[in-house]
Structure formats: C-alpha cells, structure tokens
Amino acid sequence: MVYITRREYFNAAHKLYNSAWSESKNLEVFGKCSNPNWHGHNYTLYVTVKGNPNPDTGFIVNLVDVSRITKELVIDKMDHRNLNLDVDFMKNIMPSTENVAIAIWNQLEPAIKNLGSQLHCIKICETENNFVEYFG
Amino acid sequence: MVYITRREYFNAAHKLYNSAWSESKNLEVFGKCSNPNWHGHNYTLYVTVKGNPNPDTGFIVNLVDVSRITKELVIDKMDHRNLNLDVDFMKNIMPSTENVAIAIWNQLEPAIKNLGSQLHCIKICETENNFVEYFG
Amino acid sequence: MVYITRREYFNAAHKLYNSAWSESKNLEVFGKCSNPNWHGHNYTLYVTVKGNPNPDTGFIVNLVDVSRITKELVIDKMDHRNLNLDVDFMKNIMPSTENVAIAIWNQLEPAIKNLGSQLHCIKICETENNFVEYFG
Amino acid sequence: MVYITRREYFNAAHKLYNSAWSESKNLEVFGKCSNPNWHGHNYTLYVTVKGNPNPDTGFIVNLVDVSRITKELVIDKMDHRNLNLDVDFMKNIMPSTENVAIAIWNQLEPAIKNLGSQLHCIKICETENNFVEYFG
Amino acid sequence: MVYITRREYFNAAHKLYNSAWSESKNLEVFGKCSNPNWHGHNYTLYVTVKGNPNPDTGFIVNLVDVSRITKELVIDKMDHRNLNLDVDFMKNIMPSTENVAIAIWNQLEPAIKNLGSQLHCIKICETENNFVEYFG
Amino acid sequence: MVYITRREYFNAAHKLYNSAWSESKNLEVFGKCSNPNWHGHNYTLYVTVKGNPNPDTGFIVNLVDVSRITKELVIDKMDHRNLNLDVDFMKNIMPSTENVAIAIWNQLEPAIKNLGSQLHCIKICETENNFVEYFG
Numbered sequence: 001m002v003y004i005t006r007r008e009y010f011n012a013a014h015k016l017y018n019s020a021w022s023e024s025k026n027l028e029v030f031g032k033c034s035n036p037n038w039h040g041h042n043y044t045l046y047v048t049v050k051g052n053p054n055p056d057t058g059f060i061v062n063l064v065d066v067s068r069i070t071k072e073l074v075i076d077k078m079d080h081r082n083l084n085l086d087v088d089f090m091k092n093i094m095p096s097t098e099n100v101a102i103a104i105w106n107q108l109e110p111a112i113k114n115l116g117s118q119l120h121c122i123k124i125c126e127t128e129n130n131f132v133e134y135f136g
Numbered sequence: 137m138v139y140i141t142r143r144e145y146f147n148a149a150h151k152l153y154n155s156a157w158s159e160s161k162n163l164e165v166f167g168k169c170s171n172p173n174w175h176g177h178n179y180t181l182y183v184t185v186k187g188n189p190n191p192d193t194g195f196i197v198n199l200v201d202v203s204r205i206t207k208e209l210v211i212d213k214m215d216h217r218n219l220n221l222d223v224d225f226m227k228n229i230m231p232s233t234e235n236v237a238i239a240i241w242n243q244l245e246p247a248i249k250n251l252g253s254q255l256h257c258i259k260i261c262e263t264e265n266n267f268v269e270y271f272g
Numbered sequence: 273m274v275y276i277t278r279r280e281y282f283n284a285a286h287k288l289y290n291s292a293w294s295e296s297k298n299l300e301v302f303g304k305c306s307n308p309n310w311h312g313h314n315y316t317l318y319v320t321v322k323g324n325p326n327p328d329t330g331f332i333v334n335l336v337d338v339s340r341i342t343k344e345l346v347i348d349k350m351d352h353r354n355l356n357l358d359v360d361f362m363k364n365i366m367p368s369t370e371n372v373a374i375a376i377w378n379q380l381e382p383a384i385k386n387l388g389s390q391l392h393c394i395k396i397c398e399t400e401n402n403f404v405e406y407f408g
Numbered sequence: 409m410v411y412i413t414r415r416e417y418f419n420a421a422h423k424l425y426n427s428a429w430s431e432s433k434n435l436e437v438f439g440k441c442s443n444p445n446w447h448g449h450n451y452t453l454y455v456t457v458k459g460n461p462n463p464d465t466g467f468i469v470n471l472v473d474v475s476r477i478t479k480e481l482v483i484d485k486m487d488h489r490n491l492n493l494d495v496d497f498m499k500n501i502m503p504s505t506e507n508v509a510i511a512i513w514n515q516l517e518p519a520i521k522n523l524g525s526q527l528h529c530i531k532i533c534e535t536e537n538n539f540v541e542y543f544g
Numbered sequence: 545m546v547y548i549t550r551r552e553y554f555n556a557a558h559k560l561y562n563s564a565w566s567e568s569k570n571l572e573v574f575g576k577c578s579n580p581n582w583h584g585h586n587y588t589l590y591v592t593v594k595g596n597p598n599p600d601t602g603f604i605v606n607l608v609d610v611s612r613i614t615k616e617l618v619i620d621k622m623d624h625r626n627l628n629l630d631v632d633f634m635k636n637i638m639p640s641t642e643n644v645a646i647a648i649w650n651q652l653e654p655a656i657k658n659l660g661s662q663l664h665c666i667k668i669c670e671t672e673n674n675f676v677e678y679f680g
Numbered sequence: 681m682v683y684i685t686r687r688e689y690f691n692a693a694h695k696l697y698n699s700a701w702s703e704s705k706n707l708e709v710f711g712k713c714s715n716p717n718w719h720g721h722n723y724t725l726y727v728t729v730k731g732n733p734n735p736d737t738g739f740i741v742n743l744v745d746v747s748r749i750t751k752e753l754v755i756d757k758m759d760h761r762n763l764n765l766d767v768d769f770m771k772n773i774m775p776s777t778e779n780v781a782i783a784i785w786n787q788l789e790p791a792i793k794n795l796g797s798q799l800h801c802i803k804i805c806e807t808e809n810n811f812v813e814y815f816g
Binding site for chain 3: 413415
C-alpha cells in the first residue's frame, strides 16, 4: 500500500453560530468565531488516496484526476464562497473544521472510488495553528 | 540603521465590490472576489521598525511594545471581523490588499513614533501567493 | 473518529549529557549537543485529540480548552526555560526530543480526558530537520 | 513506541515516459512530465524510525547515524542526478513519486535494521502540492 | 508607492556547464551542478510590481493580469522544461539563478509596462537555501 | 546589480540580562528572556551578497564560498553554543537579535570583500515571529 496526497486551497468566509442558542451562549462557546458579519480563512486541503502502483505508470492514481475531481466537487463550490450560505453540500451543517472535513470526505469518497482508487484521508488546515484529519 | 520585524495574524472576511458599478462590471474586474456573500483570508501582517540599538538593551525597540500596539490598534479591530463592515479605520475604503496595508500604516505610524521609533514597512500577505508592501 | 490538532510553541535551552559517563563518551554520543554551556531550540508542539463531533457545536473538543490546558501544563513551564534545570515534570529525565514528547504526553493525557476527550498524539519538532511523534 | 523523523533533501532531474508506448500515449498519460529533455524537482525526504528510547541516551536511534546512512545510500546517489539514468537502485524503475518512495525504502530498511532500529515510513515530497508515504 | 507581489512556480531541469572549459574545470567550479545528465529544481518566482492604487479598485495592478502574463511569457516556457535546451529566451545563457532572474526580468518588464504598471523586482528561489533578487 | 542570498542555521542558547541593573529591572525590560538558566532558539541566517554576474559562470559569487566562509566564521562558533558565554566575537555584547545581526555583519563583511564581492544584508530570524535585517 502506498499513500499519495494532493494539496489544494480555498479561501472562504464562515461563522460558527447555533441558531437554537442565545447570542450570549454563542459568544461563550464560539467566541469571536460567532461574529455576525462573518470572518474567513485560507483553507488548505490535503486529499490522500491509497493503492498499489500500476506497473505501466508507477502511479496508484493519476493526480491530475484527483485534482480535477477535487476542483469540480469541492474547490469550485467552496473557494471565494461563504461556507454557511453558498455551499450545497454544507446546507444545515455547522462549518466547524471537523464538519468541513467530513463533508468533503462524503463529497470525494465515491468519486475517488470511481477512479478505481480508495480515499484514505481528508486533512483541512484552517490556520497554521489548527487542522483536522478524517479517515472515514 | 537596523530593521526589526514583528509578525502578527488576523483572520477576516471581505469582498471586493464597487457599488458605483453594475454587478457584471464588478464580476469582470474583481472576479470571484466580488461574491456577495463574502469570502475570507488568514492575513499575515509584518510590522517593520527601524532605528539604532539602545546600548543598555541591544533593542531598537522593545518588540513587546510593538506587539501590544499592533494588537490594540489593528488585530483587535480586524481579527475575526468583516473588513468591509466592522473596522472603524477601513470605513469607505475598498479592502484590497493594497488599501489594507496603507490603512494599517496610517493606524500604526503615529503610535510607533510615540515609542521613539520609526515605522519602516507594513507587509500584508493575503494568501501564500500574493502580498503587498507599503513604506509610507 | 475525527482528529483535531492544535499547534503551540516554546523556546528553551537544553543539553544532552549523561553524568554517569566521561566527558569524552558524552561528546562521542551526543556530539555538540553536549556543550556544557547549553544550546537551545524553537520547539513546535502539535497536540492531537480524537473524538466524534458534538452535534450542537461541530466540535470534538473546543480548541480554546486544549490551548488553555497546554499553556498551563506545558508552555508556561517550558517556554524560555532550561529543560534540564527548570521544568518540574522533566526532573531527572534526559531532554532528548523523544523524552520531551513522552513527558508532555504524560502531562496532558489526564487533562484532555477531563475535558471528555482523548489525546491521540504528541508531536514535537526540535528543528525543521527532526521531529518525534508519540501515541501513548 | 516512539517515532522519530529525519528530513533530508535532494535535487534531481527525471521524466515519466513508458518506452513501450507511443509518444502521444505518453503525453496523454504523463502530460508535461513526459518532456523528452527532462524536468526536475527539489525532493524532500522524511525518514521515520520507530522504537523505544534507550534509558542512557533518551534516543530510539542516534539521528546522526540515520542521517549518515541516508546520505550514503540515498542522497549521494540521487542528489544532482538524473533519476532515470544515474541511480543504480532505480534502474528500469519508472521514477514516479510512488516508485521513488518504495526504492528508497528498500535501500534504507536493512541498514536501519543493522542499527538495531526499525524503519517505519518513507515520505517523499516532489512539490509542495504532492507527496507520497510508504510504510513497507 | 505600493509594492504588490505574485508568487508562481515552475519545475525544471538544468545544468551549469561552460563548454569552453575542460570537464575538470567545470567540476571544480560548478561541482555536482555540472552533472552531464542534468539535475533539477522546484523554482519559486516572485514578481513584484509597484504603483499607486486606482481609487475605483484599490489595485495598483490587477494580479490576474500579472499572473496571466507571467504564465504566458515565463511559466509556459519554463515549467517541466530543460532550461539549457528548451527555453527560447534562455538560448546561450548559462542558467545560473542570477541569469534566470535577469532573463525573466527582460521577458516581463515590457509586458508589465503595457499594463500601465512598473516591474520592481524578480525574485527566484532555486532551493530553500538560495535565492536571487534582481531590480533591473 | 544582482543580489544573491544563502540561508544557514544555528541553534543556540542565550539570555537577555544587563548586569548593571537589578533583577527586577531586568525582568521588567526583558521579561522571560532574562531567565537566569537561559533559553534558546533555532536561528536562521540569510547572507545576501551583491554584484554583477561573471560572464563565464553566471555567478556574482560562488555560493559554495559564501557557505564555507559563513560556516567557518559564524556557524562553527555559534551553533550549539551559548551566545553570552561561548562566542569570541560576541564578548561583552548583549545578544539581542539586533546585536547578533551586527556582529555577524562585522564578522563576514571583510571575508566577503576578499572573495571580490560585497556583503549587502544580514538577516537573522530568531523565531517565526521576529527577525532583524542589517545593511551595514
């Protein structure tokens, strides 16, 4: 088994806010992340696929395909968007880094399988100081 | 002359949109940066001060003071905020990286002078792929 | 299971020196790391916690809590200190990167459990060229 | 079990080209990576070894030894070389990142065992945007 | 005056070899960089443009234009190429980092002027350990 | 004029402490940097040399020579050392980042001149958050 990873980017706005809660409870739990007028991040996304190298190419998957699928299914929908308002596959999902990672996994896993490969990990870095990994 | 630089961060939402223009002209000029529901960035700020080292301390300025001033006058007002809506010193200013750098210079220059030092450069990185430097 | 990581820093002095050995054996094994007058590093610490996202917050743990605990139990005790002389939980422990990682794990594991979460990994980078990971 | 990692570098030329295929099939599969006059990369290599710390040193392995072995068996043979033409242990192997990782594993695994340690992972970064991990 | 910088990449093969010299003199001066079968690098290119922000856009130049021009005139010609053999504007030029920077300046300077802006600096990083800056 | 830069490293211990002052004044001015048992850093050093490329080599200076001189005159004396106690050219100099930059300039400037080149800048990064530049 070999693991190969492709890095992609998207820049997005979001806020962490639970509408079932009072303003003050939101502030207590989410702090400045609950700012009503949004804030944003440069998100870095790492898509890791596993498999055995094809003897003709040396590839477990052609990264050009991984990159194209990720662009179509994730980056084009999230880049320069608002994660709470603009992203079809994030509807009614709190855009915590954890939930963003899970949503991207669900978005990419079947498409990677269609390539004949297997998704291993989605890693999302929200800032240089915090990141999430999800293995399905 | 010695130049010393302090790095700080803020994460903010913004959009590039000229309200004197049509939607389509905004899209043509600003592209996806004009998304009505905002997007955002992890901004990195470098504040460079110049001077001659004090013989007692070896410092041209105590970076603790530079950091405190930057926090009060810039970071606390921009971090986890919306640059178009929430920042008093950005009112009616298009939040391009260029204008953000100039606005931060104007905010910090007198305060650095009050420390007995001289502001040399404000550098703002909006993403890993683009940054602005302003020398006053 | 989702894994979330918080990055923290500390800058510290240390030396690698086994007092049961001769000076020359110390030099042979530890090289310039045995310099009697110490040397030091900018240590980067990654604390990884695992769990399932809370449906109300999208968090497996509030990183503000992880950061606060890490600051109290690790950073405040190690930052701008001497790892051989100043750190209560490193007494009589050779401050190799391996042992620093294990000591930080022992320091943080019960406190993370008290938050209702589970510590997964302590990663310490001593320089850009070497780092250690410990999973308990 | 503790995991320790050493980072090394090499800069090399290569191309991805299957001589059993037509020019146009090579171009279709490998794109600009099939350029007949080669291209190249700054490769970053991470060698991860696992074990238990020696009580006298706090080391699971002396990284000086890992670095020396890696230099002799890998870096001296690959750095400032052509991976298709110049490297004895890559003869007749397509120099995809996947295959480079596997070949370096095979080169280092017995030598790390001779040190009394155990190789855990070879990670190769070909660019900032793609890397491969191999665990044997 | 404000300075804005765009980062781009290219991966290329090259060698440093003066055909007027003996093999041994080449080896003495250029060391392993003279390897006959080439080696290569991930080059990072920083293009810095200076000017005054346009009041309608806040831009001194639209970075989309800088990026497009750089792609057409530099990246498309150098990426996944051999700098000694494949690049029209490097014909008969020793591909030292210094000369690569000067050649890219000559390639971009008139095109940036056509945008109504002024090229300020070309910075090329050949590895993490060496880079060149050229200001015309 | 072309500017070329070589990056080097050293890891060292130091403290900021003015022996003409009381303990409490030292603590007030230097904070935790005055810890009597030292602390330390991974210092990154950038040596920038300027000149015109030699037509035979494309070099303004052979970086191998810059690296060798820097190793002999700076790195070998500072790496894994105590900047207050062990470095001959730092005797009686407060090891602030500013003073370290100036001392390294004085150490390297004549040696770079002997190579037929001109030292342009010494840049020292003490942490990711603060650095100093000195131009003589």
